Each structure stands twice: as structure tokens, then as C-alpha cells.
Amino acid sequence: MSGVLVRLRPIVHATPTPTGLHVRGWRSSFTLDGGKGLWTIWERLAGPLADGVPPGRLVVPEHAPPAVARALELLIGQLHEHDMLVEVPAEWGGDAPPEDIASWLESVAPAPVETWRRLRSATVTVTGEGVLAAYARRALVAAGLEVAAVRSGPGVVLVAGTHAVAAGCATDVGFVVAPGPLSDVEADAAAVARRLAGAPGTAPEVLAALVGSAAAHRLVCAVGGLPDPSTEVVDMWSDVPPTGPPHQAVLVARLDPLHAEYHPWLSAVRPREPNGALLDVLGDRELGPVPTPLPGDLPQLPVKLAASGDVVGFGTTEHAARLDALLRAAGELAPAGALVGADRVHALGLALRTAVRRLPGTPVAEVEWAADPTARRWWKAVALRFALPASVEVTRLGPGVTRAVVRADGEELSWAVEAEPADAVAFAAMAAAGRAQAGVGGTGVRGTVVLCGAAPFAEPDGAAAPWTNRDWHWPHGLRDGEEAFQEDLRALAGEVKPVDLGPVLEAAGLVAFAEDGR
Structure with a gap:
């Protein structure tokens, strides 16, 4: 395809092992065993892929030795299977995203060009006040979205077309609900605020910055057609990509120490199928x-x-x-x-x-x-x-x-x-x-x-011994x-x-x- 390159996603990194190599991506990883020569083959392959190669060139050379050919075929296949390769334009053109945004899109987006077009064509309305709305607006602008004038209102609500995200921040706790239709996210935000029962008062700037930026991140992903950030939670001991939470995921952030994590939310307006x-x-x-x-x-x-x-x-x-x-x-x-x-x-x-x-x-x-x-x-x-x-x-x-x-x-x-x-x-x-x-x-x-x-x-731990009974x-x-x-x-x-x-x-x-x- 003219003007298109296949590139190794910038987030992909590899580490040599005593018998091969381990490759890590955004949402999964894989390990190959076959001798120390695998690392040499990886270095020869990863160098050109970091800059990008035409799709037709990402093939095993006809005259490669059989062992090298098998290793290349396996490596290329694993990179495809684990979504570690991405097609990008050879030249982004006049409307190119900033370098850091381009690197992020090439790391996570299935189709970076299409995602960038969606982001550039969106206009976000921010309703809110104070530092929470200010940090949400700053994060949206940094991601390349056009932001209309901020309207006054409690909490913060971000709307772009059919996508909306709502967030709130008290003095000790903040939250961001899952993206969705405006009426749904407002109802969920009100219910979550009641459940958390945060202490009233002005939100600390560090907590407001975290919550406002997280709200902007969820909206950017929704507008750009990217997976919601709640699906990025990966079990470090598993190479299986996450499938996302079984219920609406709400980000809850707290102070002392400052931390944030997603929690399942049983929404009255957006119920999902039970998962047990x-x-x-x-x-x-x-x-x-x-x-x-x-x-x-x-x-x-x-x-x-x-x-x-x-x-x-x-x-x-x-x-x-x-x-x-x-x-x-x-x-x-x-x-x-x-x-x-x-x-x-x-x-x-x-x-x-x-x-x-x-x-x-x-x-x-x-x-x-x-x-x-x-x-x-x-x-x-x-x-x-x-x-x-x-x-x-x-x-x-x-x-x-x-x-x-x-x-x-x-x-x-x-x-x-x-x-x-x-x-x-x-x-x-x-x-x-x-x-x-x-x-x-x-x-x-x-x-x-x-x-x-x-x-x-629950199933008993371990297999039952032959002499066990009920x-x-x-x-x-x-x-x-x-x-x-x-x-x-x-x-x-x-x-x-x-x-x-x-x-x-x-x-x-x-x-x-x-x-x-x-």
C-alpha cells in the first residue's frame, strides 16, 4: 500500500533471556526460546521496524537459512498476534499530531490516522468550575481536541457529540464515571457521589488534577474509538489481554497516599449482565x-x-x-x-x-x-x-x-x-x-x-486424595x-x-x- 509503513509500536520493548527473548507490549507479552541467536535476529528485525517498512517487505527472505527463516516467521507471527505492529503513514502531512501524541497513538490505536481524524474533528464542551474543570480542559487541549468555552456547573461534565464523561471531586475523594450518553453519566455521577460521601469543601489541587486529567483521558478514548482506560488493568503474572471490567467501571481517587484505581459500579441506569x-x-x-x-x-x-x-x-x-x-x-x-x-x-x-x-x-x-x-x-x-x-x-x-x-x-x-x-x-x-x-x-x-x-x-483447593470422602x-x-x-x-x-x-x-x-x- 503506497504511503503506508508497518512499524513496531513505540511501547514495545524486548529483553534477552538465557535461551531467547521476552517481548512486552501495551496489553500483552510473549517469550520465545531457541538459543541466544534469537536476540541477534530480533535486533536485525527490530531496527528497521522501529523506523517502519513497507508492508510488502515484512516477509522472510527467500534465501535465509532454515533456522533463521523459522525464527523470523515465528517472531513476525507473534508480533502480529500480540498487536505489536501498526500501520502508519509514511508522512502524516500538514495536520500531523505533535510528536508525543503521534507516539501515543502509534502505541495504542488500532488505526492511528483514523483516531487522529476523529480527535481533530471533535469539539468538547466542558461544564464545571474551579481547578477540576481547568485541568480537564488543559488535558483535552494537550490531546489535540478543540474545547469550547467552559460553562459553569457542579463537578465536571465533558461532552463531545454522543460521548460524555462526568467526574466529581471532594476534599478527600474524586471519581470519574464510564463514558456514555449525557443523561446516563449524569445519573451515575450523582449516585456515585452519594455512595462515596466525600467531605465537602474545595478539592486539593493535586487530587483535582488527577481526576480532571483522568476524565479527559476517558473522553479522548471514547471519541477516538480507543479502549476505555479501565481495560488497561493487566495482571502482571498473566500474558492474557484483559477483557475489561464486568460492570461499569468508575475511577476512584483518594489522598494520603494519592492513588487511583477502577472499581465496579452497579449502575441503575446502565446495568450489565451478571458475571458471578x-x-x-x-x-x-x-x-x-x-x-x-x-x-x-x-x-x-x-x-x-x-x-x-x-x-x-x-x-x-x-x-x-x-x-x-x-x-x-x-x-x-x-x-x-x-x-x-x-x-x-x-x-x-x-x-x-x-x-x-x-x-x-x-x-x-x-x-x-x-x-x-x-x-x-x-x-x-x-x-x-x-x-x-x-x-x-x-x-x-x-x-x-x-x-x-x-x-x-x-x-x-x-x-x-x-x-x-x-x-x-x-x-x-x-x-x-x-x-x-x-x-x-x-x-x-x-x-x-x-x-x-x-x-x-467454591471448588476445594487442590485435587482430592484417593482416600478422601465427602x-x-x-x-x-x-x-x-x-x-x-x-x-x-x-x-x-x-x-x-x-x-x-x-x-x-x-x-x-x-x-x-x-x-x-x-
Whole structure:
């Protein structure tokens, strides 16, 4: 193609290794092994590519030795695969970008010329005041965009055509919401400001400079057709390019020390499909709608405990306890009578169990569960470790459906409904032990505690040894039979009604059904 050169992106760097070389780019890297001669071949290839070569010349020479030809073919292929080569004009012409802007575009843009044309044709309107708006305007002008007169207004809003970005800055915290339509970004900015609840007053100049420049950066990328900066967060131990956050990404910046990072935002006006990262999204320390669930100072034996605010969750692992606390805290944001689950299977399992829990049944003899090591372990925790004056009532409600209820001093501490008596007793006893461990009647233990096999349990760490049995990883694996068990529950309870949780909780992946089944 006349007037076009293929160039190594300026951000690409290589390092020799004892057996080859390692090449790093903007969003990925690769390593080649094949001997020290690879570095010599790289130097011969990278020199011309740094200046740019016509596309037709980026081929393996016909008369190259076989080993060199294979190395060149592999190197060129890897450079293409990892997006480390870019086509640029031999001459930018009269409307050439400044050298630093050209280098940036050649480093990150799929098509630098097209991106520069978009930036040069855009006019940005800045609404805001003070140093926040001033730094945003300065960053936009430095990137080559035309900026109209700054209008007065709270925070800062940048608009270019159909793209808008909103930001705000208090004395201790600032933020930049994801680009989008003007009405959406303004709604998200107002909601984020309420969630962060920054201290009122004039923003420090250093914080305003960071936030204003970040807002300009996000708008520039949106106008130029470049990936949003939130997708640039790369795992240093992985060569897999990032795919971007699963939800709207909001940059949150704070002082002391000055730092900024992207956090997932459950937007009410721009919800996205759930991704299953409940703990990371719902419990995000900056923007999550519920407090981050953590073990804190809670005792961890025999039950794992975690607290989300003043709500305590229980589990056999830290992950299970944190998830349980998160769901209990999210349940307080749900409509009254809603049973909230981590997904549809979990929520439906809770609702169906609740619907059948008071049905009459036939007593189950202690011999049917007492020999099970898991049930025995948790019942011993209740009766021996915590010395509760407790009793457990086990009842068969129907084919393959068993209920266990733990009571102490006339109070119902916990109940469980499972397919097997041993599992029902184990869940009910573990919940009762968890209450005692956290402090019966203490902060976070409210009403009867319900744990069940419908919850999504994390995979155990490491491969199970041949001699392990269910007691090693219980309750992992129970969920495999949950859908079949729910059919048995439906035969007793009928159908249950789903509950609308609203765009925020549903975007997180939560599902709820009515407690009364209707």
C-alpha cells in the first residue's frame, strides 16, 4: 500500500533471556526460546521496524537459512498476534499530531490516522468550575481536541457529540464515571457521589488534577474509538489481554497516599449482565452497596464467620462465610419477604425449602443420621463445644425430603431441609453452632439461621486424595443434585413466585423468590 509503513509500536520493548527473548507490549507479552541467536535476529528485525517498512517487505527472505527463516516467521507471527505492529503513514502531512501524541497513538490505536481524524474533528464542551474543570480542559487541549468555552456547573461534565464523561471531586475523594450518553453519566455521577460521601469543601489541587486529567483521558478514548482506560488493568503474572471490567467501571481517587484505581459500579441506569463475581462487586470497598464481608476479629473455629457491616455469615470456608454474609446484607436491601440467593438455583432452593418447612411429616430415627461423620461433627459442636441445651427434631416430609430443626430453651435456632437426614442435621447444627460462636443474641445474629445445599460452593483447593470422602469437602458436591431435589420439593410445595430486586441487585446476579411462595 503506497504511503503506508508497518512499524513496531513505540511501547514495545524486548529483553534477552538465557535461551531467547521476552517481548512486552501495551496489553500483552510473549517469550520465545531457541538459543541466544534469537536476540541477534530480533535486533536485525527490530531496527528497521522501529523506523517502519513497507508492508510488502515484512516477509522472510527467500534465501535465509532454515533456522533463521523459522525464527523470523515465528517472531513476525507473534508480533502480529500480540498487536505489536501498526500501520502508519509514511508522512502524516500538514495536520500531523505533535510528536508525543503521534507516539501515543502509534502505541495504542488500532488505526492511528483514523483516531487522529476523529480527535481533530471533535469539539468538547466542558461544564464545571474551579481547578477540576481547568485541568480537564488543559488535558483535552494537550490531546489535540478543540474545547469550547467552559460553562459553569457542579463537578465536571465533558461532552463531545454522543460521548460524555462526568467526574466529581471532594476534599478527600474524586471519581470519574464510564463514558456514555449525557443523561446516563449524569445519573451515575450523582449516585456515585452519594455512595462515596466525600467531605465537602474545595478539592486539593493535586487530587483535582488527577481526576480532571483522568476524565479527559476517558473522553479522548471514547471519541477516538480507543479502549476505555479501565481495560488497561493487566495482571502482571498473566500474558492474557484483559477483557475489561464486568460492570461499569468508575475511577476512584483518594489522598494520603494519592492513588487511583477502577472499581465496579452497579449502575441503575446502565446495568450489565451478571458475571458471578458477587464478592468483588456487591462488596467492593468503595462502591459496593453492602459493606465488604470480612472475617475481621470474629472467631473462626469450628465455623468460619464473616461480617458485612453488622450482619454475620456462616460457612465451612472463608469464601462460603463471606458469601453468606454478603447475601444476608443484600437481603436487607431487598423487598420485604424476599429470599435472596446468589443465583436462580440458590434462591429457588431457599424459597422451596421455606415453603415446605412447616409441613407435617414422620419422625426420623436418630440412627439414620447419627453415624454420619459430618452430621455427628456439627452436632457435637452444638452439644459439647458450646454446651447448648439444644435438641434436634428430624422429620421426613415426603419422598427424598427431610427437615431438621434445632431448638434451645424453647427458641428455634436453625432449620434445614435437605434430601438426606445427615445433611439436614449437619446444616442445621452448623448454623446453630455458628450462632453460638458469634454470640447468641449478639450483633449480626438475627432470627433463625438457614443454610442449605443450594448455595454455590467454591471448588476445594487442590485435587482430592484417593482416600478422601465427602467429609473432607462437605458441603461441596451437594449442589450437583440440587435441581433433582427441587423437583421433589415442588411436588410438596408447588411453584414459588419470583421477586423483582431492581436493576442494581439483579445486575450483580442476585435472584429472589417470595418467602410465602405466592
